[in-house]
Amino acid sequence: MNDNAVRKAAVFLMTLGPDAGGKVLSRLPEKMVEELTHSISGMGPVGFNEKKKTLNDFISSSGQISGIATGGEEMAKQLLEAGFGARRATSMLSRVTSYSEIKSFEHLKDVDPLTIANYLRNEHPQTAAVVLAHMDPRASGPILALMPADMQGDIAHRMAVLEAPNTETLLAVEKVLAGQLQGELSAKEAKYGGRKQVADILNEVDRDVWQEILDEMREIDDEVANEVNNLMFVFEDIVLLNDSHIQEILKEIDGKELTLALKGATDEIRDKIFGNMSKRAAQGIMEDMDYMGPIRLADVEEAQKRIVEVIRNLEESGTVTIGKGSKDAEMVP
Numbered sequence: 001m002n003d004n005a006v007r008k009a010a011v012f013l014m015t016l017g018p019d020a021g022g023k024v025l026s027r028l029p030e031k032m033v034e035e036l037t038h039s040i041s042g043m044g045p046v047g048f049n050e051k052k053k054t055l056n057d058f059i060s061s062s063g064q065i066s067g068i069a070t071g072g073e074e075m076a077k078q079l080l081e082a083g084f085g086a087r088r089a090t091s092m093l094s095r096v097t098s099y100s101e102i103k104s105f106e107h108l109k110d111v112d113p114l115t116i117a118n119y120l121r122n123e124h125p126q127t128a129a130v131v132l133a134h135m136d137p138r139a140s141g142p143i144l145a146l147m148p149a150d151m152q153g154d155i156a157h158r159m160a161v162l163e164a165p166n167t168e169t170l171l172a173v174e175k176v177l178a179g180q181l182q183g184e185l186s187a188k189e190a191k192y193g194g195r196k197q198v199a200d201i202l203n204e205v206d207r208d209v210w211q212e213i214l215d216e217m218r219e220i221d222d223e224v225a226n227e228v229n230n231l232m233f234v235f236e237d238i239v240l241l242n243d244s245h246i247q248e249i250l251k252e253i254d255g256k257e258l259t260l261a262l263k264g265a266t267d268e269i270r271d272k273i274f275g276n277m278s279k280r281a282a283q284g285i286m287e288d289m290d291y292m293g294p295i296r297l298a299d300v301e302e303a304q305k306r307i308v309e310v311i312r313n314l315e316e317s318g319t320v321t322i323g324k325g326s327k328d329a330e331m332v333p
């Protein structure tokens with residue numbers, strides 16, 4: 001959506017209020033939700049005339065419209081909580097007010113990752129680190145995975161210890177990228193780099209890739225590599241959680257989702273999960289797994305990723321504490 005359409009939709013949701021607006025928001029694509037949340041959280045008071053004009057595009061009568069709708073982070077939070085629940089709302093709001101604030105190189109998100117990787121592979125690792133640190137991990141993760149293996153660890157380490165680059169240097173890099181990739185890039189001071197962002201990026205790539213990157217980082221700086229590793233969390237790390245945290249997590253996970261995720265899990269993970277459930281519930285899941293028959297590995301991994309997302313949301317809300325951190329056609333028997 002263009003900026004005008006985003007604002008118009010944001011005003012519409014604000015006018016509906018948290019309950020109705022949240023329900024509408026919950027049915028939208030994730031990318032659109034992020035755009036609208038970002039718009040609402042940065043919006044001030046919206047007058048009656050704009051509200052009326054906006055709603056007239058959606059309904060035939062606006063007789064019940066009155067007063068002023070007020071934007072801001074709190075309104076965005078209320079809408080998200082009504083549509084997605086408190087824990088997921090916290091995670092989504094954090095995302096749009098942190099990584100979504102990274103405006104330098106923001107148009108790279110619309111460029112194919114391979115195109116960016118092919119450009120960056122010919123640049124100094126420090127240049128690649130600056131660029132990737134200014135992008136959302138969901139975009140920079142796949143780019144890092146496409147970089148030459150002998151550069152990945154070096155780039156990740158440079159991102160982990162990155163300090164604010166000289167403004168002139170940053171502008172120069174953006175200017176060159178604009179010419180090479182035809183992107184309209186805008187510079188804005190923002191948060192970037194650090195161990196946590198590298199961990200977020202590595203969480204977005206396949207296990208064999210991030211393990212190799214961490215190994216290369218350890219050769220450069222073992223301490224930083226371990227700090228990044230400790231901030232990561234993947235499905236297999238469930239066995240590292242204590243029982244009370246497992247029980248909190250199980251409260252937030254749909255039974256069908258858990259069954260699918262455990263279909264491809266190790267015995268150690270299954271024992272950890274079943275050990276924190278009633279015998280009857282555990283038996284039911286085991287029977288459901290048998291009844292499923294062969295399942296695509298990709299479907300199992302997707303369910304596991306969704307559970308990891310739940311765990312990360314719980315960690316962000318302080319409910320649990322976590323430590324450390326494909327093959328579409330394969331089947332799990």
